[in-house]
Amino acid sequence: MNNQMRLLGEKILKQKDAIAKKLHKDRMSGVVMTETERVQADKMEGHIIQIRAEFIELFGEALLNHENKNEAMEKIEKWCKETGEYFFKLGIPLDEALMDAGYYRKYIWKDLEETMMELEMTATEVIKVVYLIDPLLDHSIHCFSMAYVKFHQLTLENAKQAFLELSVPVVPLSKGVGILPLIGNIDTERARLLMEETLKQSAHLKLSHLILDLSGVMIVDTMVADQLFKVIEALSLVGVKTIITGIRPEVAQTIVTLGINLNGIQVRANVYQAFEELHG
Incomplete structure (x- = not known):
């Protein structure tokens, strides 16, 4: 055989x-x-x-x-x-x-x-x-x-x-100033990438100020707020000051209802207002 x-x-x-x-x-x-x-x-x-x-x-x-x-x-x-x-x-x-x-x-x-x-x-x-x-x-x-x-x-x-990665675009507006327009929902995975990419791009662009525009974010719950606070805190550790703009009325209502504390964070109505203040 x-x-x-x-x-x-x-x-x-x-x-x-x-x-x-x-x-x-x-x-x-x-x-x-x-x-x-x-x-x-x-x-x-x-x-x-x-x-x-x-x-x-x-x-x-x-x-x-x-x-x-x-x-x-x-x-x-x-x-x-x-x-x-x-x-x-x-x-x-x-x-x-x-x-x-x-x-x-x-x-x-x-x-x-x-x-x-x-x-x-x-x-x-x-x-x-x-x-x-x-x-x-x-x-x-x-x-x-x-x-x-x-x-x-x-x-x-x-x-x-x-x-x-394309959904976390830090765009330079002027010397030392950039804007991060967020659009859509922020889940755990996107929040992780938000932290990594924002720090990396802010360092690459040598930013001193970053405008975090939330006008395209429809939902801000405690998880999203916590992730944003962590990004803001991390940016402050590398010398980048963050200004939040574009909070929608319904999102503002949710923030108040949930008792989310924005003390210590600069908040402006829109990007124009924040930009004018930085160059005033």
Whole structure:
């Protein structure tokens, strides 16, 4: 049986490129593409076929080293991680990418079946091959999906981070004076970034005064007020004086109702008033 396993593995390794080409041709024959997409696909064809051959090679190696199934699993996981990222960056939808699994199963087993018939392997021997190959194929589907989703989530997180950074714009008004216009709700994550970016940008712009305009903030509760106080306190420690402007009537009412204390903090009606006072 061990010798037959090795023969199966050697056959797969020998035929990997031919199997990959036939698989790829069959797989792409049913894909509807525009002319531009077709040109791009033709350019990448050689690389995609190489990726397919490398995957098929893993099954040949698994048969050669069938006593070390964990090693085969680890190699499958590595391939799936790299390929999941590559397919995601190509913009191929996950459901479309997972359709490849059926083609791999079809062509790997087709080649194995031909060789097993040539070797006249018994049913017991065939079942042992099934117990080795099918779990690897199933595991590859799971690992590929997890890798694809991971990179998708990472991209979303990076996009969110970039959006949050753009939502904390400190704009210089004159020498030593800047304005931070806040718009929308302030949650815990944005408050953390508010602290980091405000300190960093104030230092970069060499500010002595920062106008914190809240005219675009609809809700100020105790959590938001606490976060703003922390930012103001941190700025004072680096020599930047803060002036709050643009508190909306409904927000002012909420502040009073909640008993939020603004003593010690400079508050002006609007940006113009604060700016005029600084340059009066």
